[in-house]
Amino acid sequence: MATKTKPTDEFRDHISTVDEQGKRVWVYPKKPKGKLYNHRKYVSYLLLTLLFAGPFIKINGLPILLLNVVERKFVIFGVLFWPQDFFILVLAFLAIVVFIILFTVIYGRIFCGWVCPQTIFLEMVFRRIEYAIEGDYTKQKALNKMPWNTEKILKKGTKTAIFLLISFIVSNTFLAYVIGIDELQKVITEGPLNHLAGFGMLLAFTGTFYWVFAYFREQVCTIVCPYGRLQGVMQDKKTLVVAYDYGRGEPRGKLRKNQERTEGDCIDCNQCVQVCPTGIDIRNGAQQLECINCTACIDACNDIMRMIEKPEGLIRYESEEAIEAGKKWTFFTPRVLGYTAVLVILLTALSTLLLIRDEAEATILRTPGQLYQKTEQGHIKNLYNISVINKTNHDMPLTLKLLNKQGTIKVIGSELLLPAQGIVEGVFFAEIPKEQLKGMNSEVEIGVYFGDELITTQDTKFLAPAK
Numbered sequence: 522m523a524t525k526t527k528p529t530d531e532f533r534d535h536i537s538t539v540d541e542q543g544k545r546v547w548v549y550p551k552k553p554k555g556k557l558y559n560h561r562k563y564v565s566y567l568l569l570t571l572l573f574a575g576p577f578i579k580i581n582g583l584p585i586l587l588l589n590v591v592e593r594k595f596v597i598f599g600v601l602f603w604p605q606d607f608f609i610l611v612l613a614f615l616a617i618v619v620f621i622i623l624f625t626v627i628y629g630r631i632f633c634g635w636v637c638p639q640t641i642f643l644e645m646v647f648r649r650i651e652y653a654i655e656g657d658y659t660k661q662k663a664l665n666k667m668p669w670n671t672e673k674i675l676k677k678g679t680k681t682a683i684f685l686l687i688s689f690i691v692s693n694t695f696l697a698y699v700i701g702i703d704e705l706q707k708v709i710t711e712g713p714l715n716h717l718a719g720f721g722m723l724l725a726f727t728g729t730f731y732w733v734f735a736y737f738r739e740q741v742c743t744i745v746c747p748y749g750r751l752q753g754v755m756q757d758k759k760t761l762v763v764a765y766d767y768g769r770g771e772p773r774g775k776l777r778k779n780q781e782r783t784e785g786d787c788i789d790c791n792q793c794v795q796v797c798p799t800g801i802d803i804r805n806g807a808q809q810l811e812c813i814n815c816t817a818c819i820d821a822c823n824d825i826m827r828m829i830e831k832p833e834g835l836i837r838y839e840s841e842e843a844i845e846a847g848k849k850w851t852f853f854t855p856r857v858l859g860y861t862a863v864l865v866i867l868l869t870a871l872s873t874l875l876l877i878r879d880e881a882e883a884t885i886l887r888t889p890g891q892l893y894q895k896t897e898q899g900h901i902k903n904l905y906n907i908s909v910i911n912k913t914n915h916d917m918p919l920t921l922k923l924l925n926k927q928g929t930i931k932v933i934g935s936e937l938l939l940p941a942q943g944i945v946e947g948v949f950f951a952e953i954p955k956e957q958l959k960g961m962n963s964e965v966e967i968g969v970y971f972g973d974e975l976i977t978t979q980d981t982k983f984l985a986p987a988k
Contacts, residue, residue, distance in 0.1 A: 536743050537800040537811055548739055548800040549658040550648070551792070555820025564635055565645040572638070576697035576705075582914040582941075587701055594942070600875070601912045601942060605882050609874050616867040621748075623860040625755040627852045629762040629808075633748070634815035639733075639741050642691070644798060644815065647684060647734040654680045658795065684735050685727070692726030739799045743811045756808055758842040759854055763814045765793075765804045765836050766844050773804075776829060786831050793818035793836060803836055879977040881917065881939065883909045883969050886981065888948065893984045900928070901985045902952045909946075909969060909977075911939045917971040921949060924966040924978065928953035939971075951983065958985040 538546050578585045580599025587596035595602040595610065602610055624632065634640055654676050655661045667673050697705045700719060713720035733741060742749050756762070765787075774784030787804065794802045796818060799811040803818045822836040843850045885907045894902040911917060919937040921930040932949045939945045951965065965983045968975050 537802075538739065538743060545740075546800065548798065549661050550798045550800075550817070551658045551795040551821075552652050553796050553817040553820060555817075555824060557816040557820050561635055561816070562645060565641045568636065568638075568641060569645075573694055576694065576702040584701060586698055588699055589701065590699070601914070603882070603910050603912065605910060606878070606912075609871070609878070612867060612871050612874065616864065616871055619860060619864045619867060622755055623857065623864055625748075625752060626757070626760060626857055626860060629756055629760045630749070630752055630812065630814040631761075633742065633746075633813035634763075637813075639746070640813060640815065642730075643734055643738060646687065648798075650683055650687075651680060654683075681735070685731055688730035688734070689723075689727045691730050692723055695726055696723055739811070742799060742813055749810060749813075753808065753810070757856070758845070759840050759850075759852065760808075761838055761840055761850055761852070762808060763803060763812060763816060763819060763836065764839045764841060764844055765806075766834070766839070767804070768844065768847065770804070770835050786826070786835050788825065788829065790825055792821040792825055796821040808841070878912075880913050880971075881909050881911055881919075881969060881976045883907060883967075883977050883979045885967055885979045887984065893986065895986075896952065898954075900952050900954050901958060901983075902950050903983050905949055905951060905981065907937070907947050907949060908944060909937065909939050910944050911942055914941050916941050917976070919945070920970045922968045922970060923951065923953070924968045926953050926957050926963075926965055926983075928957070930967070953983060953985075955985065958983065961985060961987050 538548060540546050575585055583596050583599045583601060585596075585598060587594065589595065593604045597613075621632070651661070655664050664673060664676060693705065693709075696719070699722075700708075704719070708716040708719040708723070770785045770787035772784050773787040773789040774782070776782070776788040793804065794800075797803070798815060798817065799813060801809050801811045803809070803812065816838075819836050819838070823833040826833045826835055840850045842848075885905055888904040888906050891904045894904075896902060907921070909919060917939040919939055921932065921937070923930060929952050930949055931952070932947055934947065937945050937947050951967070953963075953965070961984060963983045963985060965981060967979050967981065969977045969979070
């Protein structure tokens with residue numbers, strides 16, 4: 522029997538994984554298969570390889586990515602950033618946000634279905650293990666309803682053990698991005714008692730990953746993830762999404778042998794619903810909150826269309842506008858061009874700041890409570906404190922020179938040896954002939970040198986007697 526000719530908005534009143542009593546509806550997605558699913562597997566293999574290899578990849582002796590919040594040290598693509606570089610990180614973050622907005626405006630939530638770590642681990646790792654141990658969705662349902670017996674204990678116990686092992690491996694990897702692979706190796710080799718904080722973080726990460734992928738699952742996408750909530754304001758009818766062509770598919774009707782078909786191409790087989798990892802019906806309309814654009818429904822529908830000898834693409838990547846008007850999709854819109862212009866400006870500013878960024882950053886201040894001193898030659902001396910941060914991965918013996926005045930600088934104590942990724946502090950005298958000074962406060966520029974290379978400069982005040 523034919524059904525409605527166009528989706529309604531009734532589904533927008535509630536999410537698919539919660540029933541009328543507010544209880545969770547457990548999703549048992551059918552094992553996906555098809556051309557797009559195979560492409561997703563290849564993408565996931567590549568991204569998982571990069572994820573697990575990342576902590577071991579180093580550029581100029583620095584990791585490719587390190588987000589050490591505890592020590593306030595960040596490394597991105599082998600470039601070391603300290604809190605003093607916070608404005609660069611903020612600019613980079615803004616560029617990423619604008620890129621995500623631009624990408625979402627054009628391609629919808631393709632990131633969620635193809636690149637997001639949550640989806641890759643859940644769909645390409647944990648659920649595939651679940652399929653291998655417990656079987657497809659019908660067998661999983663039957664197993665969960667089965668009383669506890671030998672078969673259920675073995676299958677559930679094996680799955681839990683493997684899930685915990687993978688969660689432990691994943692937590693080690695993520696921890697390596699926080700504290701560094703070298704520090705993680707110390708935690709492992711020297712034992713947990715010598716690194717209680719690191720071991721505690723490891724256990725916390727393991728428990729969190731297991732809970733998310735064994736129990737919470739698709740709720741992350743529909744309840745927790747802010748990107749899923751924001752997609753509604755980022756997308757419009759021109760956005761490319763996974764969409765059902767209701768103009769071609771409606772009215773729906775079951776396929777009957779030896780009868781002339783008067784309904785649309787949708788035979789109401791519900792395969793697109795059964796394969797959906799978030800439990801939605803894509804035929805309700807595009808831009809559903811739960812839809813992560815994973816394309817599982819496209820593969821399932823195309824498989825049915827081939828079986829009934831109908832053209833593929835009843836469910837496909839398409840914009841809502843293109844389906845309504847029956848025209849080809851285009852993404853050159855004023856909104857896209859505007860975001861592109863903003864992104865280009867941000868990337869240009871970010872590239873400029875990175876190019877002019879010094880290898881070290883110095884802070885030079887007159888020593889508090891100290892006045893100037895006069896020498897026998899009539900020169901004036903000021904005492905300064907200096908602190909230098911190394912943004913490279915090699916040691917740098919430093920020398921100091923006056924740049925805008927004639928005079929000398931004498932470091933008190935040992936020489937300034939700036940350690941790799943470290944900080945050096947010291948005290949020095951700056952001595953300048955009195956005739957070069959104008960007034961009680963003069964601006965002096967001090968250069969910090971590594972050999973003959975000027976690595977940074979710092980302006981400061983020089984106190985002298987009034988003339």
